[in-house]
Amino acid sequence: MRYVIIGNSVAACGCIEAIRKVDLQNPIIVISDEKYRVYSRPLISYYLAGKVDESKMYIRDEDYYEKNKVEPILGEKAISVDFKNKEVVLDDNSKVKYDKLLIATGGKPFVPPTKGFELKNVFTFIKFDDVKAIDEAIKNGAKKAVVIGAGLSGLKAAEALIKRGLEVTVVELANRILGSILDLEASKIVQDEIEKHGIVFKLETSVDEIIGDGKVEKVRLKNGEVLDSDIVVFAIGVVPNIDFLKGTELKINRGIVVDEHMRTNIEDVYAAGDCAEGYDFVFEQQRVIPIWPNAYNQGETAGYNMAGVEKTFDRGFPMNSIGFFDVHMITAGIVVPNSDDIEVLVKHDKEKNAYRKIYVKNGRVLGFMFINSIDRAGMITNMIKEGLNVESIKHRLLDDDFGYLDLPKELRQEKILGGAKA
C-alpha cells in the first residue's frame, strides 16, 4: 500500500496524522511544488509584518516527516494524474505510483485579466515566496502600495504593509470590506477601526490598468482615479488549484466533488481542503469552504478512509477568526441571511466597540458575527454544529459572559463531564 498526497499544507497534515493513527507501516509520499516543509499560509502576512520569523512559519516540528514515515518530494510539481495506471506524473516526467491518492492542492490566486499585470512589483498573496518577494521590494525602496481586494488576505496584506511603513490603498469591488465574513453593518465597524491606522479604502471600484515602464508606477482604477504606486498586491480571492486535472474523468464542479468520506468519483482517489467541494452543513449544499479547520478535518477524514477506517465529515461550514490591529472578530455560518424568517439578535456596545450579531432560525443558530467580544465564541460555533435549540437562552448569547451556566444543568454536565462522573 502506497499513500500519495499531492499538496503539502494543513489538509495533508490531517491526512498524514489520521493514517498514522491506524497504519504505522505503509509509506506516505507527499508531493509539493513548493520547496518548503509544511508551513502556514495564513502566517505569511505575519512574516511580512515582521511578527514571525522563518522558523515559526512551520506548523509541525522539523522531524515531522521522519517521525511519520513520510517521503516528501518537495519543489516538484505534479502535472497530471494517470488514474488508470494509478500514477502521478511530475514535471520532470517521472512517475509516482499510488494505491490511495489524496488531492490536496489548495487554492490559487484569482487574478482577472489586467493590463500591466506582467510588470515588476506586481504580486499575489498566497505563498511564502510571494511575501519574500514583497519583502525584497520593500527593502529596495517601495513606499506606496495598492492592494486589490478587501477580503481576509487583502486586509492582512494591507495591515502588514502599513506596519512596514508603506502608504496603503485598498481597492474593493464590493460596497464593503470583508464581504465573505461580515454584513454591511459589521463591516462598517471594522472599516472605521482599520482606517484609523491609515489604510485608505476605495470601494465599489476595481483596477483598470497597472501603468509603468518595466515596473509599477501607477494604478488606474475603473472610476478614473490614478494612484501612485510602487507595488501592487492582488488578493481578490482563491479558486481551487485543479487546472492540471481538468478534462480528466475526475468530477469537478467548482472544486473536486467529494462525498462525506472525501471520496471523489474515481476509486481510491480522495480530495480535501481548498481544492475540494464538499457538503456545507449550514448552507445545505455542496460548496468549496476555503478555511483552515475545514481543510484539516477533510484531510483527516480522507486519511482515515484511505487507511481503511470508515469516517465521515458532514459538519463543515465556514468559520473565521481574524484580527486587524486591535480589532478581533470571529464569525461563522451565514452572515448575510437571504430569507425573512430569520431572527436577528444584535448588541452593540459602542463604548467598548464590542458587537455581537446572531442569526436564529427555528430556534437554531445559523450564523454569528462577534467583533471585539470573542471570548468563548467556540460555544456558539459548536451550537451551530450540533443544531442545539437555543430558544430559551437566545438573548443571553449576546452577552460576553455567556457560559455553561446558561444551559440546563443536565446538558451542561454532560458537555463538561463527557459522560464521566465528577
Add this chain to the structure above:
Amino acid sequence: MAKKIFPKEEVCVGCHLCEVYCVYAHSKYKKPTPKAHELIKLYNKYKDSKPTPRILVEEKSGEWTTFALQCRHCDDAPCTKACITGAMKKLEDGRVICDEEKCVGCWSCIMACPHGAVRRGENKKAASKCDLCLELGEPACVKNCPNEALVIKEV
C-alpha cells in the same frame, strides 16, 4: 489514558482560589503551594491588569451555582485542528498544550473550542490554557481547592 479535571458544582463555593493558585503555578515560582510573600510579589507584577488564570470560574448574577472550568483535553481537540501556527497541539500523554512562543493570537482556538475553555492570556498576545500542571505532579487548582470541588481522574 488521559487525565482530566472535573468540577463539582454542588460543592464549589466560587472562592476563585483555584485561579490564584493557577496563576502562581504558571509563574516563575512554579510550585504547587505558594508562600504568602511570593504571592504578593507575583500579584504586584500585575498593577494594571489582573493576571489570566488558565481556569475559568463560571458564575452568573442571581444564581448561586458556580464551578471552575478548564480545558477538557478533548480526544478530538478541535483547537489543534484550527490552529494556524501549530502552537496548539495534542501530546502523546493526552494533554493539549499551547506553545505560547509560537502562538500569534489569532484566536482560532477560541473559535473552535466547544467548551469556551481557551483564554486570551496576558496582554492578549497568546492563548492561555490548562496544561494539567504536569511539572508539579498534581494540578495546583485541584491540590488547593478548599472544598475539593475539583478532582483529577483518568478517563
